[in-house]
Amino acid sequence: MxxxxxxxxxxxxxxxxxxxxxxxxxxxxxxxxxxxxxxxxxxxxxxxxxxxxxxxxxxxxxxxxxxxxxxxxxxxxxxxxxxxxxxxxxxxxxxxxxxxxxxxxxxxxxxxxxxxxxxxxxxxxxxxxxxxxxxxxxxxxxxxxxxxRFATSFRGLVGQAHVQADEWVVVVGCGGVGLSAVMIAAALGARVIGVDVSGEALALATASGAEHVIDSGGLTDAEVVAAVRDLTGGGAGVSVEALGRENTTAVAIRSLARRGRHVQIGLFSSDPRMPMAEIIAGELTVLGSHGxxxxxxxxxxxxxxxxxxxxxxxxxxxxxxxxxxxxxxxxxxxxxxxxxxxxxxx
CATH class of the missing domain: 3.90.180.10 (Medium-chain alcohol dehydrogenases, catalytic domain)
Structure with a gap:
């Protein structure tokens, strides 16, 4: 063969x-x-x-x-x-x-x-x-x-984070797995924000159901977090990181409202540092999804x-x-x- x-x-x-x-x-x-x-x-x-x-x-x-x-x-x-x-x-x-x-x-x-x-x-x-x-x-x-990617996003949002209708979900990284998460969250009735540096990826996120998109290419990480918090009125209920990078994982976690749930799907080549102070102070939940x-x-x-x-x-x-x-x-x-x-x- x-x-x-x-x-x-x-x-x-x-x-x-x-x-x-x-x-x-x-x-x-x-x-x-x-x-x-x-x-x-x-x-x-x-x-x-x-x-x-x-x-x-x-x-x-x-x-x-x-x-x-x-x-x-x-x-x-x-x-x-x-x-x-x-x-x-x-x-x-x-x-x-x-x-x-x-x-x-x-x-x-x-x-x-x-x-x-x-x-x-x-x-x-x-x-x-x-x-x-x-x-x-x-x-x-x-x-x-x-x-x-689709099953991993589905389990992450449905089986792990238990996303609810009208809840804000921010997806950081709108490649294949991130777009899957955008589409699934939107189908569940959530209000979705897509974050990426690529205009083409963000256009696909909008077509897949994102209510808002953020072009992070010219922004600092703090500015991305501030934009999410402004759009959501204080932070998302659920965040998804779909790239596997330390800084974008921190952006996703810091974009959460208190007692929010973070779903990590992106894979890392080495163990990242986590914004543990925010996780503790906000009683945030960090969840994995492995298919x-x-x-x-x-x-x-x-x-x-x-x-x-x-x-x-x-x-x-x-x-x-x-x-x-x-x-x-x-x-x-x-x-x-x-x-x-x-x-x-x-």
Whole structure:
């Protein structure tokens, strides 16, 4: 099969011929119809994830059709159109038994623990626990980006922060995951503020439901916080940081009203300092979101089916597999970063 492969961290990714994966007990092999290019793929490529073994094929957001079933897989059928969370649960550890497979201690992740979806085929382990059937009517781009950024934002806002209608939500960083958060918060009836340095990203935030946007390019961090507080009349109820930078995390936290909730989605290359004095004085809550277990997907799919959420509108570019290496390099160098890039291997 054809796949994007890199042989060293930060080394040039190339499209090459590699062996197609084989389904073991409990596994399925999925023929990839579409896969999203995510910043998490760049963290892996940069060597920030100690679990990756080289050479490596990235990619963890996908939709496809089951091409092969391993022994013991009886509830899924060949040809079925499916997606999968980027965290695949084991089903037997204490976290899984409590219903929190998204933090499974024995988790597998395509594109991290084993080769991923920037390929014609990808292996999914513990398939009957993790694979999620998706209707053929759902746009393949929408289905592909559910597995990471959209599900992570959905769980962060719904399952963690419990966002309420008419509550102010500020989203700092309006890339793919930030735009997902904007769209979800708006669909929940929240009043949303998007913050970014890119005019194109802010235009997408407005189109996704943001009531206000703040161009932070010419502002100090203190001025951004002051602008949010002015718009909200004293601070947001919920903040989301979707970049993974120390200063923007502090901006998001300092933009909260007292007893507000901060959701951290952006990944860091090293541990950041936090504005702990404000967290303590304001009795703020800091929450993480690490994807969403497969069992929670039906609720999200129901909202998408209703038309209130339209993930496909976040896709700004669709490319072939041969173009994926250049797209990875562009994203790493902050080029062509607005919206979501979708890779279509076929």
């Amino acid at each position: 054809r796949a994007v492969l890199y042989e060293s961290f930060g080394g040039e990714p190339r499209v090459v011929d590699v062996a197609r994966p084989q389904a073991g007990d409990g596994d399925v092999v999925v023929q990839v119809l579409a896969t999203g290019l995510c910043r998490s793929d760049l963290h892996a490529w940069a060597g920030h994830d100690p679990g990756i073994r080289l050479p490596h094929v990235p990619g963890h957001e996908l939709v496809g059709r089951i091409a092969e079933r391993g022994a013991g897989v009886t509830e899924l059928r060949v040809g079925q159109r499916v997606t999968v969370p980027f965290v695949c649960a084991c089903g037997s550890c204490p976290e899984c038994e409590s219903g929190n497979g998204q933090v499974c201690r024995n988790q597998t992740q395509p594109g991290f623990t084993h080769w991923g979806s920037f390929a014609e085929y990808v292996l999914i382990r513990n398939a009957e626990l993790n694979v999620i059937p998706v209707p053929d009517a759902l746009d393949p781009g929408a289905a592909a980006i559910l597995g990471c 969403m277990a497969a069992r929670h997907y039906p609720g999200m799919l129901d909202i998408i089916a209703s038309g209130r959420l339209r993930p496909e509108e976040l896709i700004t570019r669709r490319i072939g597999l041969e173009e994926a290496p250049e797209a990875m390099i562009d994203l790493a160098n902050a080029r062509n970063t607005a919206g979501v890039t979708l890779i279509v291997p076929g």
